[in-house]
Amino acid sequence: MRTTIVFLFLLCAIPCAMSQPDDVMLARVEVTGTVSEWNIPVYAHLQEPTGKEYALVMATLATLDKSKKIYLILESTGKKAANEGYFIALERTPGARLQAGHILSVLHDDGLQIVVRATAKQVEELSMVGFDVAELDCPIIFRSPKIVESEVKHLTAIDNIVHSVQQETLRQYTGNLSGEWPVQVSGSSYTIVSRNTNSGTPIQKATQYVYEFMQTLGLNTSFHDWQSWSGANRNVIGEKRGTTKPQEIVLITAHLDSMPSSSSNSPGADDNGSGSAGVMVAAEILSQYNFERTLRFVFFTGEEQGLVGSSAYATSVSQSGENIVAVYNMDMIAWDSGGAPTLRLHTRTTSNAGYQADRAIADLFIQVVNTYVINLTPIIDADACAYSDHASFWKKGYAGLLAIEDDEDDFCGNYHTSRDKLATLNLSYFTAYVKATLGCAAHLGKIVSK
Ligand SMILES: [Zn+2]
Secondary structure, three states, X not given: OHHHHHHHHHHHHHHHHHOOOOOEEEEEEEOOOOHHHOOXXXXXXXXXXXXXXXXXXXXXXXXXXXXXXXXXXXXXXXXXXOOEEEXXXXXXXXXXXXXXXXXXXXXXEOOOEEEEEEEHHHHHHHXXXXXXXXXXXXXXXXXXXXXXXXXXXXXXXXXXXXXXXXXXXXXXXXXXXXXXXXXXXXXXXXXXXXXXXXXXXXXHHHHHHHHHHHHHOOOEEEEXXXXXXXXXXXXXXXXXXXXXXXXXXXXXXXXXXXXOOOOOOEXXXXXXXXXXXXXXXXXXXXXXXXXXXXXXXXXXXXOOOOOHHHHHXXXXXXXXXXXXXXXXXXXXXXXXXXXXXXXXXXXXXXXXXXXHHHHHHHHHHHHHHHHOOOOOXXXXXXXXXXXXXXXXXXXXXXXXXXXXXXXXXXXXXXXXXXXXXXXXXXXXHHHHHHHHHHXXXXXXXXXXXX
C-alpha cells in the first residue's frame, strides 16, 4: 500500500516540479462542440478510431487550465531540438505501431495514429515501416470557406472530356513516372527509377519531366522552391487562367514523390504515380478548354517527409491572399483488388468549420459519377484524415478533400515498398477514377461551353 502511494506521489510530483505555468506544452485536448471557437493554437484536429475527436495544441499550462478543457500533457515543447519536429503518423501497414517504439519514443497512441517528436531520419524510418506522416508545423486557421456549387447539370462538353480519358494513356504516364521505361527529360533519355524527395538527381529529373510536360501543353508553368528545417526541394505548378473569374482558383493536386527511401528503386506506381498521372491527364485534356475559374495543376514533393512541400506552398498562397475555392487532392487512386469499385473522399469532421465546404466538393464528385455514368462507388468519410497534401490547405482555412482508393477496406498491399509497380494496378478502376476527377475539375472550374 505504502509503495503505491509513494509511486502515485512521484507520478504527480515529478512533472509538476519540472514544469512552470508559462512552459509551452504539447497537449491532447478533448473536443466538445466546435473547435473553431477556441483561443488555443490547435495544430491538429483528429478523430480516434472510436470516433472520439481531439485536438493537439501547443499552449502554456496556464492557458490550458484557463480553458477549462480536459487535457493530457504529452511533453514540454522545450524538449524539441532544432533538428526535430512534432509529427502525427497514421499506421497504414498493420503492425507499424509496434515497430515505431524501436525508432523513437511515442508520445501518444490513439489506437491508429501516433504523436512523435522526430528527426528527419526518424520520419523517413517511420515512413519505411508503413506510416503516413504529417508535421505539426503551424497552427490551424479555422474559418468557414465559401461553399462551391455542388449541383451538376449534364453538359456535352464535360461528357466529351470524361470520355476522352484513355486507360492506355494512364498506363503510359504511370509507367513513365515509375521507371518502367525511359522518358525524354531536357532532350535526353532518362529512366525515373525513384521519385523519393531525397534521391537527388532522380527527383530533380522527375520534377523537370512534369514541368516540361505542362509547358508543352501551353500552361503557365513554374517551380515553387521550398525549404524547411528538414530539407529542400521544389513543387511544380501548371496554370490555366480563368476567363471571367481568374481570381477564383481550383487546385488539382498530387504528390510526385515516392517511398521507399532509395535513389535506385522507388517506383511508387500507386503512391503516387497514379495521382500524378491523374494530374497529367487532367492538365492535358482540360488545357484544351476554357474555364471561368483558374485551374492549377500542382505536383508536390516532400509529402512523405510530413507534407513539407505542400505546407510551404499553402503558406505562400495564404500569405498572398489567393482565393483558392477548392483543393482536389489525389493520393493513391489505382489499387482495387476486385469486388466493388469503392473509393473514399475524406473531408473534415462535421464539428469543423470547414466541413460544409469540403462536403460540397465531395457531393459534386458523387453527382459527376451519377450524371456521367461512371463505374465507381464513392464513400464520403468525414474523419479529418490529415495525411496528404490537402491537409496543408485545410490548415490555412481552404476547402479541400482527399480522393483515395478504399483506404479503409482495400488499401494498396505494396505501400511504401519497391513492389509498388505498374503491373499491380487495376487500370480500369484507375481510369474510371480519373474520368470522375476530370468531370469534377471541369465543373469546379466552370467550363465555358464552346
Ligand atoms: Zn501518398
